[in-house]
Amino acid sequence: MRHLTCLALALAAQVAHAADSPTVALHSAKGEPPVVEVRGLTKEFVARLKDADAKGRAAAFRVVVGGGTVEEQLARTPLAGSYAFTDAGVRFEPQFPLVPGREYVAIVAADPNAKPTLTTLSLPKPPPGPRVSVAAVYPSANRLPENTLRFYIEFSGPVARGDVYRHVKLVRDDGTEVKEPFLELPEELWSADGDRLTLLFHPGRVKQGLVPREADGPVLEEGRSYSLVVSDKWEDTEGRPLLSGAKKTFVVGAPDDQPLDAAAWALAPPRAGGDSPLIVKFPKPLDRAMLDRVVWVVDAVGTRVEGEVTVGGGERVLTFAPKRPWGKGEYRLVADARLEDPCGNRVGEPFELTDGTPLAARPRRAPTERAFTVR
Template sequence: MIQIYPNTHIWPCNALRFHVVFDRTMDTDRALRHVRLERMRSDGNFESVTGALVDLADGLWSPDQTVMTTLFHPARVKTGLAANEQYGRTIEPGARYRIAIDPGLEDANGVPIGHVVEHDFTGSAAHNQGLAHLSTKQNAKAECVVRFDHPLDYLSACTHVRLVDRAGRTIPSVRRVEGSAIRLRPVQPSRVADVEIDPRLEDPCGNRLAGPFESATPAESAFPV
């Protein structure tokens, strides 16, 4: 299975990046050439948006080569820069888009994924507010569900939200990011003492618990919730 994050269908026009998560180790060589941002035309067909993505030959990958981070061109995201003034933001509020991945993208064994992967979304107004933690609850499946006021950046959520025991040690967990929530389930039966959230946790626009992207500064330590 291949998943694209944010997995919501509304993306702010100042989104900085998105993530593609694979269920196997991938071949990183020239991987980005298989990834496109497309915009719907007035006739209902899609066309590629040129200059939308940062042209990194191999992309940015997690150490295990299962998560590819793709960056929107920052010169078009940040206001006040020449590219933004001349061409506008890559994502425009109200316009319809999709991320498309070609079937020729190969895994580490040289096997193509074999099918087109797409994720449709609509652009929305810029989001420039810091993240807010709403709730933490444990459900009947022994999962801790941590909710925020708007969608999370996938890698940031997997890195900066963790389960800890009473000694503050990390409890190995399976994480699942679902829009503005992250679910954490211990790999082994365990009595969870706390969920710990690092203030550097970000949304796809770079806004943090510590504040908006333009002014956020990392705090000294994480805090339990």
């Protein structure tokens, strides 16, 4: 360890003797992330730096996040990255791209007996994108079953993560805030595109007979109304608050423990030769996110038909528009076995299994299919 430090000091001493005034600058090659470059170094110094280990190199030249006092900057853990060498220069290539608009400090120890040189660097910050707002809240109905499992909050763009539960609350019609209605998961459940947050009601207070529900009562009570409130203090990834908060008010109805009945889905088949969509109407709203994901159409031989799913009508209507006009023949609408309504009921399987049938005796759940003919 001491040995390494000595090496670093020796290298720094070389700089002091051999190089007049090394210059530090950000260098950006086309298509490559910016690097920090020190120029005006002697070949010998560069060669020695090349031979030094990570600690030795960092002691002679490193980059840290800016801010705070000089002492704090000198003591700060340096940025992770690698060094590349030219005849008279050293490049530091950060492992993670420098954040535009953020200050970084390059520390060059040219002389071990003198103070190191600190150079502040920053990349220009591009103009920020549009402000973000809440685009939608699902389920969209204004009457929800008492055993509703989840809400989805859709944003118009990316928002800050890591502390999302602070920004949402559930307020009862008498103005009281429901205590801890949502399951606060450290993972935070975001969609793959990053614009949708899933809020799960605490399942222990939704399910029958569990201690949390017995002790604290259900989150939602039939006959009362509630508002889900999304705070306008929630920031986007640029640190700006949302354009406006959101408030969704709804009345709570009886719990829904009925499995989905695919036979009750009304299919309106399109005509051959056209590209008008297949329209499917459900007797009750289904899960908004899952309708997007787990329903598709296959042709007579089971090949998936390319097309777009659209959901509307308060999550009671699904349309499937084919990419190419429909050909005559037999088709099937397929819904994966995991399709749920907002209360977690599936096709042929309620959210809670209470009939006592051993698992082994239950049939494996297969996708649900509804045939239709295009004429």
